[in-house]
Amino acid sequence: QVQLQESGPGLVKPSGTLSLTCAVSGGSISSNNWWGWVRQPPGKRLEWIGEIYHSGGTNYNPSLKSRVTISVDKSKNEFSLKLTSLTAADTAVYYCARQGVSRYTAWFDPWGQGTLVTVSS
Amino acid sequence: EIVMTQSPGTLSVSPGERATLSCRASQSIRSNLAWYQQKPGQAPRLLIYGASTRATGIPARFSGSGSGTEFTLTISSLQSEDFAVYYCQQYENWPRTFGQGTKVEIK
Numbered sequence: 001q002v003q004l005q006e007s008g009p010g011l012v013k014p015s016g017t018l019s020l021t022c023a024v025s026g027g028s029i030s031s032n033n034w035w036g037w038v039r040q041p042p043g044k045r046l047e048w049i050g051e052i053y054h055s056g057g058t059n060y061n062p063s064l065k066s067r068v069t070i071s072v073d074k075s076k077n078e079f080s081l082k083l084t085s086l087t088a089a090d091t092a093v094y095y096c097a098r099q100g101v102s103r104y105t106a107w108f109d110p111w112g113q114g115t116l117v118t119v120s121s
Numbered sequence: 122e123i124v125m126t127q128s129p130g131t132l133s134v135s136p137g138e139r140a141t142l143s144c145r146a147s148q149s150i151r152s153n154l155a156w157y158q159q160k161p162g163q164a165p166r167l168l169i170y171g172a173s174t175r176a177t178g179i180p181a182r183f184s185g186s187g188s189g190t191e192f193t194l195t196i197s198s199l200q201s202e203d204f205a206v207y208y209c210q211q212y213e214n215w216p217r218t219f220g221q222g223t224k225v226e227i228k
Binding site for chain 2 (some may be wrong): 046062063109
């Protein structure tokens with residue numbers, strides 16, 4: 001079955017850029033699915049960051065849109081997240097997940113294990 | 122943005138008892154709602170989508186109901202492995218949004 005695994009630095013400096021990659025195994029990123037990023041600050045609710053289709057189409061959370069870029073690398077079967085101008089408020093566990101094939105099937109299943117990113121000097 | 126509100130914040134239940142969790146949307150989301158279970162240190166796990174369809178491998182003691190703005194997740198007979206935090210999520214519109222969670226704890 002499809003499995004996802006996040007990777008990237010666990011500590012990033014304020015005003016810096018967060019770069020994470022999600023490797024997809026057991027299936028193709030070019031399948032008829034959207035792929036998304038969700039984060040969870042300590043003790044807070046889950047927050048959707050954005051989603052991408054293998055063709056490169058994206059949708060972003062308006063609250064983060066000016067700072068977020070999600071991209072896909074079909075040759076590596078992975079997709080990536082970049083978040084710029086970091087502050088302590090961006091400290092969170094970041095998850096990647098597979099979404100459904102359309103707007104109205106956008107639940108998340110499965111999820112990666114998550115990676116904690118701390119923004120601190 | 123559609124705001125999702127869950128109640129109660131914490132639910133204390135004895136093993137074997139029934140648990141009823143609520144989720145309210147700030148506007149109609151029809152049946153475009155999912156439920157997730159999250160245990161400490163783990164990623165969320167999909168339980169229900171389409172407001173009432175169990176995901177693959179989810180036990181029948183989990184059931185979802187509702188449409189429009191009011192939704193319910195029911196766990197018919199709580200097992201020890203069910204004590205966790207539960208989140209609802211709407212996918213009617215962008216941005217996708219989650220509720221703040223309901224923690225189900227052992228009474």
